[in-house]
Amino acid sequence: QVQLVESGGGVVQPGRSLRLSCAASGFTFNRNGMHWVRQAPGKGLEWVAAISYDETRKYYADSVKGRFTISRDNSKNTLYLQMNSLRAEDTAVYYCAKDPGFWSGHFDYWGQGTLVTVSS
Amino acid sequence: EIVLTQSPGTLSLSPGERATLSCRASESVSRSYLAWYQQKPGQAPRLLIYGASSRATGIPDRFSGSGSGTDFTLTISRLEPEDFAFYYCQQYDRSPYTFGQGTKLEIK
Numbered sequence: 001q002v003q004l005v006e007s008g009g010g011v012v013q014p015g016r017s018l019r020l021s022c023a024a025s026g027f028t029f030n031r032n033g034m035h036w037v038r039q040a041p042g043k044g045l046e047w048v049a050a051i052s053y054d055e056t057r058k059y060y061a062d063s064v065k066g067r068f069t070i071s072r073d074n075s076k077n078t079l080y081l082q083m084n085s086l087r088a089e090d091t092a093v094y095y096c097a098k099d100p101g102f103w104s105g106h107f108d109y110w111g112q113g114t115l116v117t118v119s120s
Numbered sequence: 121e122i123v124l125t126q127s128p129g130t131l132s133l134s135p136g137e138r139a140t141l142s143c144r145a146s147e148s149v150s151r152s153y154l155a156w157y158q159q160k161p162g163q164a165p166r167l168l169i170y171g172a173s174s175r176a177t178g179i180p181d182r183f184s185g186s187g188s189g190t191d192f193t194l195t196i197s198r199l200e201p202e203d204f205a206f207y208y209c210q211q212y213d214r215s216p217y218t219f220g221q222g223t224k225l226e227i228k
Contacts, residue, residue: 035217037165045157045165045208047217059215062121095164105212106155108176110164 002026002109004096009114012086022079022096022111030054030074033099035107036081038092048094049081053102064090086118122147122211126220132228139196141223143209148189153213156185156194159222160205168207169194201227 008020020036036048049070050059058070069082079096093115097107123146133139143154152172157165167176169185172192182197196203204227209220 044222045219061216105153105217106170106210108167112164
């Protein structure tokens with residue numbers, strides 16, 4: 001069965017960096033696009049970033065462009081999100097989500113999320 | 121970017137009733153690239169509908185999606201107790217892949 005397990009969240013000061021990881025299993029990781037979606041406390045869902053199965057395409061929300069970098073290691077079945085210059089408004093649960101195909105833009109499986117809190 | 125507006129914000133119904141949730145896009149969503157997700161408190165979202173009307177794997181047939189262009193609907197034919205949750209629509213026609221603000225379906 002498909003499993004996505006995020007890690008790396010925590011409390012970080014504004015302006016600092018954090019790297020999230022998502023360990024994938026139960027499917028052929030190198031055949032699917034992957035995404036990060038976040039949810040601020042008590043708020044709705046916000047798509048953050050996406051990466052194609054072969055890393056040739058990467059897209060970002062305007063709110064994180066230039067600060068966040070999505071990447072993947074297909075040999076380790078792992079997705080990453082490098083978050084730099086963190087702001088208070090980046091506080092959220094970050095979900096790793098699987099694209100059902102090479103690239104469709106919707107999400108058929110989600111991890112349980114990892115909480116990132118940006119606070120001094 | 122495509123803005124999605126969901127209505128109503130909160131829907132209060134009883135088990136056994138029919139629920140109709142709306143999602144309106146600020147511009148046409150081509151190829152019906154519209155999905156619906158259900159989220160319960162403390163849980164990750166779950167895919168219900170993709171392609172505006174195709175049910176995801178394991179989703180009961182009381183859930184159905186319809187619509188095209190700018191107007192989409194999620195219908196739950198007969199509400200079960202486990203259906204009371206938040207529902208989000210999402211367009212994946214083009215980046216950024218935006219979500220609606222959500223509809224809370226609560227027990228009346």
